[in-house]
Amino acid sequence: xxxxxxxRLNSVFRGLRGRGKITEENxxxxxxxxRTALLEADVNLEVARAFCDEVQQKAIGAEVIxxxxxxxxxxxxxxxxxxxxxxxxxxxxxxxxxxPTILLMAGLQGSGKTTTCGKMAKLLLARAKRPLMVAADLxxxxxxxxxxxxxxxxxxxxxxxxxxQNAVKVCRNGIAQARKTDRDVVxxxxxxxxxxxxxxxxxxxxxxxxxxxxxxxxVLDAMTGxxxxxxxxxxxxxxxxxxxxxxxxxxxxxxxxxxxxxHVTGKPIKFVGIGEKMEAIEEFYPDRIAGRILGMGxxxxxxxxxxxxxxxxxxxxxxxxxASGKFALDDFLVxxxxxxxxxxxxxxxxxxxxxGDMMGDMDLDEGEIVRMEAAIQSMTPKEKANPKIVDAxxxxxxxxxxxxxxxxxxxxxxxxxxxxxxxxxxxxxxxPQRLKMGMQFSxxxxxxxxxxxxxxxxxxxxSLSKKDRRKRxxx
Amino acid sequence: MGLFDRLKNGLSHTRKxxxxxFRSVLRIGKKIDQDTINRLExxxxxxxxxxxxTQKLVDVVRSGWKKGEIVEEQEVTDYLVRHIVAMWPExxxxxxxxxxxxxxxLVSGINGSGKTTSVAKLGHYFTNQGKHVILGACDTFRAAAxxxxxxxxxxxxxxxxxxxxxxDPGAVAYDACEAxxxxxADVLxxxxxxxxxxxxxxMRELGKIQRVVEKKIPGAPHEVLLVLDATIGQxxxxxxxxxxxxxxxxxxxxxxxDGSAKGGIVVGIRxxxxxxxxxxxxxxxxxxxxxxxxxxxxxxxxxx
Ligand SMILES: Nc1nc2c(ncn2[C@@H]2O[C@H](COP(=O)(O)OP(=O)(O)OP(=O)(O)O)[C@@H](O)[C@H]2O)c(=O)[nH]1
Ligand SMILES: [Mg+2]
Numbered sequence: 124x125x126x127x128x129x130x131r132l133n134s135v136f137r138g139l140r141g142r143g144k145i146t147e148e149n150x151x152x153x154x155x156x157x158r159t160a161l162l163e164a165d166v167n168l169e170v171a172r173a174f175c176d177e178v179q180q181k182a183i184g185a186e187v188i189x190x191x192x193x194x195x196x197x198x199x200x201x202x203x204x205x206x207x208x209x210x211x212x213x214x215x216x217x218x219x220x221x222x223p224t225i226l227l228m229a230g231l232q233g234s235g236k237t238t239t240c241g242k243m244a245k246l247l248l249a250r251a252k253r254p255l256m257v258a259a260d261l262x263x264x265x266x267x268x269x270x271x272x273x274x275x276x277x278x279x280x281x282x283x284x285x286x287x288q289n290a291v292k293v294c295r296n297g298i299a300q301a302r303k304t305d306r307d308v309v310x311x312x313x314x315x316x317x318x319x320x321x322x323x324x325x326x327x328x329x330x331x332x333x334x335x336x337x338x339x340x341x342v343l344d345a346m347t348g349x350x351x352x353x354x355x356x357x358x359x360x361x362x363x364x365x366x367x368x369x370x371x372x373x374x375x376x377x378x379x380x381x382x383x384x385x386h387v388t389g390k391p392i393k394f395v396g397i398g399e400k401m402e403a404i405e406e407f408y409p410d411r412i413a414g415r416i417l418g419m420g421x422x423x424x425x426x427x428x429x430x431x432x433x434x435x436x437x438x439x440x441x442x443x444x445x446a447s448g449k450f451a452l453d454d455f456l457v458x459x460x461x462x463x464x465x466x467x468x469x470x471x472x473x474x475x476x477x478x479g480d481m482m483g484d485m486d487l488d489e490g491e492i493v494r495m496e497a498a499i500q501s502m503t504p505k506e507k508a509n510p511k512i513v514d515a516x517x518x519x520x521x522x523x524x525x526x527x528x529x530x531x532x533x534x535x536x537x538x539x540x541x542x543x544x545x546x547x548x549x550x551x552x553x554x555p556q557r558l559k560m561g562m563q564f565s566x567x568x569x570x571x572x573x574x575x576x577x578x579x580x581x582x583x584x585x586s587l588s589k590k591d592r593r594k595r596x597x598x
Numbered sequence: 599m600g601l602f603d604r605l606k607n608g609l610s611h612t613r614k615x616x617x618x619x620f621r622s623v624l625r626i627g628k629k630i631d632q633d634t635i636n637r638l639e640x641x642x643x644x645x646x647x648x649x650x651x652t653q654k655l656v657d658v659v660r661s662g663w664k665k666g667e668i669v670e671e672q673e674v675t676d677y678l679v680r681h682i683v684a685m686w687p688e689x690x691x692x693x694x695x696x697x698x699x700x701x702x703x704l705v706s707g708i709n710g711s712g713k714t715t716s717v718a719k720l721g722h723y724f725t726n727q728g729k730h731v732i733l734g735a736c737d738t739f740r741a742a743a744x745x746x747x748x749x750x751x752x753x754x755x756x757x758x759x760x761x762x763x764x765x766d767p768g769a770v771a772y773d774a775c776e777a778x779x780x781x782x783a784d785v786l787x788x789x790x791x792x793x794x795x796x797x798x799x800x801m802r803e804l805g806k807i808q809r810v811v812e813k814k815i816p817g818a819p820h821e822v823l824l825v826l827d828a829t830i831g832q833x834x835x836x837x838x839x840x841x842x843x844x845x846x847x848x849x850x851x852x853x854x855x856d857g858s859a860k861g862g863i864v865v866g867i868r869x870x871x872x873x874x875x876x877x878x879x880x881x882x883x884x885x886x887x888x889x890x891x892x893x894x895x896x897x898x899x900x901x902x
Contacts, residue, residue, distance in 0.1 A: 165831030233710025265746035272741035317857035348646045348831025
């Protein structure tokens with residue numbers, strides 16, 4: 124599994140190891156090789172391209188940490204991008220009560236649905252559930268027998284209707300049977316179908332609307348080619364998938380489907396099948412897979428350590444500047460950029476006791492930050508160090524350079540001074556205390572410009588998703 | 599319906615996809631330039647030709663362009679088709695029949711690739727040619743595999759030799775050969791359990807089945823077909839290579855070509871391995887099988 128891709132990537136990194144530093148030129152050379160490696164691994168062309176663009180951007184924009192070799196830095200960047208490409212994943216099954224919780228398995232012919240049903244039943248039994256399997260593949264000869272044999276193997280009852288032609292009815296009756304016999308999870312095994320087979324796609328869509336499953340899984344062969352993701356896309360359009368179960372992951376697939384499917388469908392892989400035995404199923408963790416692809420755990424640790432070290436040093440430098448009041452607009456810009464990189468900062472802050480309430484529904488305005496950045500970049504070093512010298516003519520020049528209004532510039536300048544003072548006051552305080560002060564300051568400034576915090580749309584987003592959920596339940 | 603139309607229908611999706619992407623790549627009235635080559639490369643990659651084969655074919659087009667053999671983008675399709683079709687000589691695709699006694703065809707492949715259905719299709723195909731066919735149910739491993747083949751044997755009206763699930767597949771092969779000889783069958787089709795090419799003990803088991811057949815009927819197996827799922831990517835090449843190490847693979851049955859959005863893998867396999875494609879599967883009924891014909895196939899794939 125992944126061996127071939129690992130090898131290719133490793134040789135790319137080895138090639139980079141001889142180079143002094145990451146330049147735009149040698150990165151794009153490396154990226155071409157990575158792209159070929161990905162294509163050889165059946166990664167969807169679209170995905171390979173997006174992945175390489177992302178890695179290239181990150182590599183060129185990466186902070187130069189002197190203690191690190193550029194090749195190692197590159198390994199880390201590729202690793203993180205791989206993780207991002209496949210995640211995030213939450214493989215938990217949302218059980219409902221009263222049950223039964225319904226799981227639907229759909230997919231192409233021969234992808235491994237029936238076997239996966241048995242594996243899932245076994246997994247559920249281990250979690251103290253009482254599953255029932257429903258044989259709704261009425262198409263393939265002996266498919267019902269196959270599920271019955273598997274049911275016996277894993278000690279799970281199977282609901283069958285031998286003379287039935289209508290798979291939707293079988294599913295409905297199977298669920299009724301589960302209620303009667305006090306089974307709390309129902310696993311629906313459906314016939315294999317091509318994404319281009321309208322009639323059969325209609326059938327599975329009808330099964331989904333009638334039974335309203337808590338989880339709809341697409342069972343996908345890990346060895347599928349460029350087409351895999353197109354298939355997944357069509358299934359997702361018709362079924363609103365919750366996740367993907369990748370089978371035959373124990374093969375020597377180079378992992379194209381594993382790497383592509385999340386990017387294209389937006390739905391993550393939740394489980395992987397790793398053998399023919401009924402216990403051969405695992406939850407899917409992108410970081411483990413990325414680790415296996417690159418197989419360079421030691422380098423990753425090294426890079427992470429160096430990065431932590433670097434961050435600490437930077438923080439110490441900043442601290443000193445803040446304390447001495449020498450914090451300039453330049454430094455502010457660096458901080459702004461860091462904040463934008465850390466999309467999850469808000470969530471982080473919220474975890475600090477007492478901070479959650481204060482954050483409320485506020486958010487940093489992305490557009491505002493971009494305008495501030497532009498304005499700061501249009502200033503001369505002198506102006507950045509001492510914004511007080513910005514007069515009307517300088518203001519006009521800066522505004523012209525940044526493409527903003529002169530009044531925006533004056534606001535930025537006006538509010539920088541109190542901020543610098545606050546920073547000076549803040550230095551030496553504990554982190555929560557500091558954040559608290561920061562928030563108060565921001566609140567005071569809100570509506571007035573600098574780090575403007577404004578009412579975010581989180582609230583409305585939340586209610587929307589609730590509505591969505593309700594809509595889904597009704598289906 | 600003629601063969602061309604059947605293929606065209608079966609491949610309608612492939613065709614739409616491929617020719618749509620090729621048509622947007624190759625525009626009428628536009629001269630070939632570097633950009634043409636780049637776009638052609640992308641189109642082939644997404645059609646599962648694989649990077650190595652794509653590179654080769656792109657080079658073919660590039661040199662044709664440099665030499666002035668092709669000038670306009672609209673000439674590229676025909677040029678390519680001529681080159682791809684030339685990769686499959688006629689002798690390549692013929693079925694080897696036994697001079698006397700039963701012709702034994704061993705069918706292998708990974709799990710779910712379409713072996714059992716393909717055995718049924720071939721049984722039907724040879725029966726239609728007036729041959730006396732027997733099936734051997736050597737998948738004694740997968741749940742209800744024997745039942746599955748039994749149902750097919752009834753549907754297509756041929757005899758089947760089977761044991762219970764869990765029996766030794768070698769013993770089934772032995773009995774099947776014996777029955778085929780005794781009953782004077784023309785063709786014995788042996789279905790085997792799906793196995794990943796990476797599972798060494800299972801691959802050795804397959805080798806054992808072949809040796810049983812070799813011993814029972816001199817010259818057998820006359821064909822060892824590897825069933826490949828057409829939706830598979832570059833891994834198909836690995837499969838073909840690994841199976842060939844354990845059994846003497848003589849050809850490929852490319853199943854589920856009705857579902858593959860693109861058919862480029864066929865070209866890739868032919869280019870990288872010396873194993874020809876002999877049949878294609880185009881659906882789920884016993885009728886949905888065709889001997890592979892590269893000209894028809896490629897033309898249907900590229901036809902507007
Ligand atoms: N659309 C389409 N489906 C096919 C084709 N050939 C086989 N199938 C389907 O693929 C699925 C698996 O086929 P099988 O013949 O059982 O595959 P197998 O290789 O014998 O499977 P195992 O014995 O379990 O390894 C079934 O649902 C078949 O109907 C084909 O050419 N086109
Ligand atoms: Mg089979």
